[in-house]
Amino acid sequence: GQNIDQPTEMTATEGAIVQINCTYQTSGFNGLFWYQQHAGEAPTFLSYNVLDGLEEKGRFSSFLSRSKGYSYLPLKELQMKDSASYLCAVREAAGGYQKVTFGTGTKLQVIP
């Protein structure tokens, strides 16, 4: 099984930098995803990490430390449209099927 923890809510100012953290516990780690979900809409894929380190991808890079069971999503130059929930999801090898489990998400509010 898996246990994924994220802060419930965060608030940041337009133009600033914010870091959304995710910690997880799993027995068969095989990748970590970040998704963005605006209210009332479907999640959209942001980034994927399977190796340690920073995966650079424009404003939506992501960092992973497998030994610490930790990932973070650094959001730069925040825009009002970045107000959304950010979901951390962990893929776990479970027999022939690699199951993806989502955290409860971090609701980010960007203020002027």
Add this chain to the structure above:
Amino acid sequence: DTGVSQNPRHKITKRGQNVTFRCDPISEHNRLYWYRQTLGQGPEFLTYFQNEAQLEKSRLLSDRFSAERPKGSFSTLEIQRTEQGDSAMYLCASSYRQGHNGYTFGSGTRLTVV
């Protein structure tokens, strides 16, 4: 390709009625997933298909729930004898193998059981 399509977008039903949702995945994607999401929570895994084979079912999926993917194309999720606790957003997603690009989600079907 227009992405993952789900119908209907909204469904209001009386407790005890049966409902069926449809998902049309991206045509090249052989893997299809159903998730359920309630307010303030992340998506919870329900079931997974590879082509037409249903390979995994969550313990959340009681015997009132059944899913099919005939011919490995579209999928249906049926809930029999709906209960108020079934009220949620039902999300379908598809992917090609277990790639690095994550899942592509549909817009979901919002079910309200009254």
